[in-house]
Amino acid sequence: MSALLARVGRFAADHPWRVIVTWVALLFVVFGAVAAVGGETRDDYTIEGIPAQLGTDLLTERFPETSGADARVVLHSSDGAVDRGVVSEVSERLRAMPGAAQVTPPRVSGDGSITLIGVFYDIPVTDFTGSEGVDALEAAANPATEQGIHVAFGGQVPENISKPSGIAEAVGITVALVILLFAFGSVVAAGLPIAVALIGVGIGTGLIMLLAGFSTVSTLAPTIATMVGIGVGIDYALLLVTRYVEGLRAGMPAPEAVAAANSTAGVSVVFAGTTVLVSLLGLRLAGLPMFESFGYATFAMVGVVMLTSVTLVPALCALAGPRVLGRASARLRSRPDTGPTLTYRWAVRVSRHPLLWMLAALGLLLLLAAPVLDLRTWPQDAGSQPESNTARQAYDLVHDGFGPGANGPLAVAVDLEQVPASQLSALSTTLGADPGVAGVAPALVNPDGTAALILVEPTTGPSDPESTELLGRIRGELPEGVHVTGLTATFADISDRLSERLWLVIGFVVAVSVVLLTIVFRAPLVAVKAAAMNLLSVAASYGVLVAVFQWGWGAQLLGLPHAVPVSSWVPILLFTILFGLSMDYEVFLLSRVRERWLVTGDPRSSVVEGLASTGRVVTCAAAIMIAVFAGFALDPDVTVKMMGVGLATAVFIDATIVRMVLVPSTMYLLGGANWWLPAWLGPTRPTPPNRDGAVRDGHDAREPRPVTTTAPPPPG
Numbered sequence: 001m002s003a004l005l006a007r008v009g010r011f012a013a014d015h016p017w018r019v020i021v022t023w024v025a026l027l028f029v030v031f032g033a034v035a036a037v038g039g040e041t042r043d044d045y046t047i048e049g050i051p052a053q054l055g056t057d058l059l060t061e062r063f064p065e066t067s068g069a070d071a072r073v074v075l076h077s078s079d080g081a082v083d084r085g086v087v088s089e090v091s092e093r094l095r096a097m098p099g100a101a102q103v104t105p106p107r108v109s110g111d112g113s114i115t116l117i118g119v120f121y122d123i124p125v126t127d128f129t130g131s132e133g134v135d136a137l138e139a140a141a142n143p144a145t146e147q148g149i150h151v152a153f154g155g156q157v158p159e160n161i162s163k164p165s166g167i168a169e170a171v172g173i174t175v176a177l178v179i180l181l182f183a184f185g186s187v188v189a190a191g192l193p194i195a196v197a198l199i200g201v202g203i204g205t206g207l208i209m210l211l212a213g214f215s216t217v218s219t220l221a222p223t224i225a226t227m228v229g230i231g232v233g234i235d236y237a238l239l240l241v242t243r244y245v246e247g248l249r250a251g252m253p254a255p256e257a258v259a260a261a262n263s264t265a266g267v268s269v270v271f272a273g274t275t276v277l278v279s280l281l282g283l284r285l286a287g288l289p290m291f292e293s294f295g296y297a298t299f300a301m302v303g304v305v306m307l308t309s310v311t312l313v314p315a316l317c318a319l320a321g322p323r324v325l326g327r328a329s330a331r332l333r334s335r336p337d338t339g340p341t342l343t344y345r346w347a348v349r350v351s352r353h354p355l356l357w358m359l360a361a362l363g364l365l366l367l368l369a370a371p372v373l374d375l376r377t378w379p380q381d382a383g384s385q386p387e388s389n390t391a392r393q394a395y396d397l398v399h400d401g402f403g404p405g406a407n408g409p410l411a412v413a414v415d416l417e418q419v420p421a422s423q424l425s426a427l428s429t430t431l432g433a434d435p436g437v438a439g440v441a442p443a444l445v446n447p448d449g450t451a452a453l454i455l456v457e458p459t460t461g462p463s464d465p466e467s468t469e470l471l472g473r474i475r476g477e478l479p480e481g482v483h484v485t486g487l488t489a490t491f492a493d494i495s496d497r498l499s500e501r502l503w504l505v506i507g508f509v510v511a512v513s514v515v516l517l518t519i520v521f522r523a524p525l526v527a528v529k530a531a532a533m534n535l536l537s538v539a540a541s542y543g544v545l546v547a548v549f550q551w552g553w554g555a556q557l558l559g560l561p562h563a564v565p566v567s568s569w570v571p572i573l574l575f576t577i578l579f580g581l582s583m584d585y586e587v588f589l590l591s592r593v594r595e596r597w598l599v600t601g602d603p604r605s606s607v608v609e610g611l612a613s614t615g616r617v618v619t620c621a622a623a624i625m626i627a628v629f630a631g632f633a634l635d636p637d638v639t640v641k642m643m644g645v646g647l648a649t650a651v652f653i654d655a656t657i658v659r660m661v662l663v664p665s666t667m668y669l670l671g672g673a674n675w676w677l678p679a680w681l682g683p684t685r686p687t688p689p690n691r692d693g694a695v696r697d698g699h700d701a702r703e704p705r706p707v708t709t710t711a712p713p714p715p716g
Helices: 001-014 016-037 051-062 086-094 131-138 142-146 168-183 185-211 221-249 254-286 287-325 328-333 340-351 354-374 390-402 420-433 463-475 487-521 524-550 570-600 603-634 638-677
Strands: 070-076 101-103 115-122 150-154 412-417 438-442 453-458 482-485
Touching: 001 016, 001 453, 016 101, 016 185, 016 287, 051 412, 051 453, 051 482, 051 487, 070 086, 070 131, 070 390, 086 115, 086 131, 086 142, 115 340, 115 390, 131 142, 131 150, 150 340, 150 390, 168 185, 168 221, 168 603, 185 221, 185 287, 221 254, 221 287, 221 570, 221 603, 221 638, 254 287, 254 570, 287 463, 287 487, 287 570, 328 420, 340 354, 340 603, 340 638, 354 524, 354 638, 390 482, 412 420, 412 463, 412 487, 420 438, 420 453, 420 487, 463 482, 463 487, 487 570, 524 638, 570 638, 603 638
Parallel strands: none
Antiparallel strands: 070 115, 070 150, 101 115, 412 453, 412 482, 438 453
16 A cells, blocks of 8 residues: 555656646536536435334325425514415415415414414425425515515425535634644645645535435535535645655655655555545444435545545645745754654653553543433424524424424324224324323315324424423324324434434444454554544543533534534434544554554554654644534534534544543553554564664664654654
8 A cells, every 4th residue: 555655646746737637627527517417405304114204104195285395484473463365365375386285274373473374295305406495485475575574484395405604614724724834834835735625625525416416415414524524635635745844854855755755644544534434334324314325425525535635735745845844944954952842741751650641531531421321312403593594483483473382293194094084083182182282283184085194283392302202102002003203203213213223333333443443553452442542532522512512501602592402413423423533643643653663662662752753743633623623613503513513522532632641541551562463463563673672773772762853843
């Protein structure tokens, strides 16, 4: 792998314009294809095997007028009752919309100021392209708008539209550029990682849109993929540019420095990227089509970013030549010897009391992870959206006018071939007798009398745990042929399935990652230890999410109206992405440690030197990734907020507690056992010269080699 990447880097250095033109041309080709055959993102909650799907399938087959998407039109007058004539006109215009199969009679609040009109479509929400569904609703409600009546839209159709703001991306990239300028002291060197990341993310975004033209891609998938793509793209390019700068400062010609960077840092980039890709494959085990689209989208993004890093970075570095050094180079050459670096001194300090430091780090991680014991998940609903969102406005108006349960009615589908129509009245009475039910609507029967639909309104909101308990009680009392469906029931079933599948996904991702690490480092203990530490950092990030969002310790600071459950989409998605990303820093650090260990044979000095040599670059890389992810906490979508906070938290923990304390302390304690390998797999390490600890190039191999700033130090 190292030799291959060296040849790739040398080719890119010798023919930089060919490589650059190829990637730019590919960018234009991809977006040309998007214009021709690209599609729109959309959410699809068709999930085989969950209880709610049985009711949905029954309605789809026998009562299509009620089985498709739904929408709510809420009219609110601040001057009294809504004019009945306007309500009648709006209802007629709603019935005339394409795909609208049924419009419910207007429901008026007690004071008459709020009117609710429900729309049932005979087509699924995935059949709507872009904003056409909301555009039709707005056109139908135009008479009310012209009269000065406030109109808000809720339900699946308006909630299925994703409108990225671009603010999160801009914030993250801006902060990343500032950090890179600080790290390199050169505008050219700082701009290289940003340029490479943007080209890679651009092509990756185009591939996702192409994928959406042939399959269903979740509305949130491009945002999550972009978040990860920007973070890893800048980090991978940063690592390569750093090694290139080291080569230049060591006196190498630019082409040789490029090849050397690709043969060393490039290997780490490829392995780290491959680990992320393999981890994403675990999303297929979640059992949800939406999760598969998250995996495919992020897989495409990371794959493209990884390829651009090991090809485009060498080409741009070769073109830039020594200009990447900037004015900082001369200053560094004239700087006097300042002694060991701060990271070196820290590594030595930890080595003196490794057991104490290890226990302190474990205690802190367990403390951060403790809130996860109270974790409760629920797919997001309109009540957690920003107040500027029309779906949130509709949610609040319905809550104020008709009670919290009106936002999440349960749809009871009845198979009249198994349950006689004469029992519908008794069934409605039984449903209404539950203390958790606020009301039961009259049964709707299909034209041929083979199926019926009964809407049950809980006394609590859709994300309230009491609504889930009500769902369980109702299902336990219903006879054969009666199924509870609807969005609230579907979301409850999704939460249950994801909770069940979480451990399967964790097991798969951890097992594959351990195998990959063992193959690369030929050290089973190092691989198992790395996996255990990643699990701890993921658990700690889960705990922070529970405290911030579910307990509400920081919900309002993030623009949320109140505390909300952790989104059901987040735990598995966060785990698969985090486990791959967490391996980045593990790989960067262990690669340097192994390099020194193969030379010295001293497990203690190799850890000190490896930590010291990667200190600054990993800190800068982590700071960039934290900035990118934290920027996405500004996104209006609550799931994206949670992903941003969770990813930023985990990277911070990895770069500080894990990398600076837990990894070195455990490696000191294990000593030579870190690199143990069963004899049948080969020798533990090549036998270096002077194994007895003789002096190598003027330094005793048994002592850590101080890392000073006179060499001069790499920006990492």
